[in-house]
Amino acid sequence: MADLQSFLSPEVTTIAIALLATFSIGGIIYALFEPQLSGRTAREKRMKSVAVRNSAAIDATRKARDGDRRRKSVQDQLKEFEAREKKKQQRAARLTLDERIDQAGLSWSKRGFIVFSVICALVLGLVGLTASGSLIVTLGLMFVGGFGVPRFYLARRRKKRIEAFLNELPNAVDVIVRGTKAGLPLGECVQIVAAEAREPIKTEFRRIVEAQTMGITLAEAIAKLPSRMPVAEANFLAIVVMIQSQSGGSLSEALGNLSKVLRERKAMKGKIVAMSQEAKSSAAIIGSLPFLVIGALSVLSPSYMMLLFTDPAGNIIIVASGLWMLTGIFIMKKMIAFDF
Template sequence: MSIQTLALAFLAATAIGGLAWVFIYPSLSGQRKAESRRASIARSDAPARQAEKTQRSRREQVEGSLKELDARRKKEKSVPLTTRLAQAGLGSWTPQKFWIVSGISGAVGFVLAFVIGGSLLGAAVMAFGTGLGLPRWVLGFLKKRREKAFLKALPDAVDVIVRGIKAGLPLFESIKVVAADSPEPLRSEFSAIIETQTIGMPLGEACARLYERMPLPEANFFGIVVAIQQKSGGNLSEALGNLSKVLRDRKKMGEKIKAMSTEAKASASIIGSLPPIVMLLVWMSTPDYIALLWTHQIGQLMLVCCVVWMTIGVLVMQKMINFDF
């Protein structure tokens, strides 16, 4: 046999072996089955990976929204007077009207203190207190009273929105129902959301601005839930239902804390009111004995020091029995 014949036979055998390796060996070794199994596993994992990617994207959106709200809150260190008037329910007032009323209050306090028989310095101090302190105290009192009324009605309003969404109404129409049937101040705040959205602002941002007019954590929760749902989607009725439960639980916790701290508040009130009550009783029984406190220079100094230290004690006790949650 010649060398050429052997070479041809070797090349033919090599070609046949290569073809067998390519087409027959995968089937015999199970490699093809393994590849098909890996492909099927990859296809079955594709929805899970997509869901994980969607969840990660939604979590990033939530973190971004929270960071944005936190940054906005930090920027608003000083609240303008216009915003404070709106928070107190005096949105129709202008800052000029507030300053005019403050000036009139200060002038009335000055005249009353001067007529009663006080000195010029005492009348000036009285005018300062009634002109700057009293209007701001009234503004804070109106703001807190309005916030309490808002918190009282907010869980029921969220439940109305949840029932409307489950019945097939859009979120905007459900908010309209709340704005039409809820008591004040909830009616005016949700009406402001509707008006803001009507002029072109997205509904999520309009709800997020509720916190600017009503600076409460509960209002912030509502704005965050709606803003996140508008950005990333999801079951809004379930999210608002959970929010309603959280609001009611916070309300229960607040009432429980209030009940537990009532004894401490009563003790603080008794301790803080004892010195002026004793002073009044002594003045009613022996006025000449206690009159040295405001007729003698050392007595006046002692009286001022007592007032300062009593004020500090009252503020410390108030700080100890007030709880933020």
């Protein structure tokens, strides 16, 4: 007992308490700073940063894969549209008479066009017979009236209608862009254009609306527009709508870009027309000179010119000269026709 009391003297107790306090404080400090001292915190931070980078890389890879998939889908669709366009161009060279009449905006039937051709042939033949009394001249004018005048009129009406379509198409696309930005669906925007636009846009978009009512999808209905209006601008519109319907994306942005392209093409066409106007004026003057000379000589010296109408050799000269004139006019027209 005396030994235990001597062992638990105040000095020993103080030392023991000091040691316990030291170990306690040391344990607390070790528990607080052990992660930093052992590098576990840095390791965890590195693991988190690696995980974040991996997730970011995975997301980037996924987005790139989705972009590549969508880009490939768009490229496949463009290739398909290009193949269709080539077929349409090949088919456009052999358009039927009914298709040409429809593109000209006429309500004629094939029978009505034939009747119109016969009437033109009879009228010009009667004029030629009355003016010259020559059978060759009469037959030549009948040929021109039966095969030339009706087809020239049909081609001119078709060209004018296509030009009017190209002039109004950017405005129609702008209406669709504003409607889609305002939250309207594409079908309602097309109906607005069909109701408010000018001809021939009004008629063509009304046909799209009518095709929708028959159960055809809007993209398929618009895809038929280039067959009725064989121009690149109509094909652009069909391609944009078809790609958007299959691949998604912002339709208003795509159509806005299309409207900008259409207006730039229109401005470029105007510049080309202005630059080629001098050549067209020269061709018109050169082509009209023979007719002006014939008219002047007929007034100044009728007996000199009547030999061309009364003599068989003169008739042959008139026919040959007319053919040469037509050949020259055709060549000049091809020389001043610019495509872009």
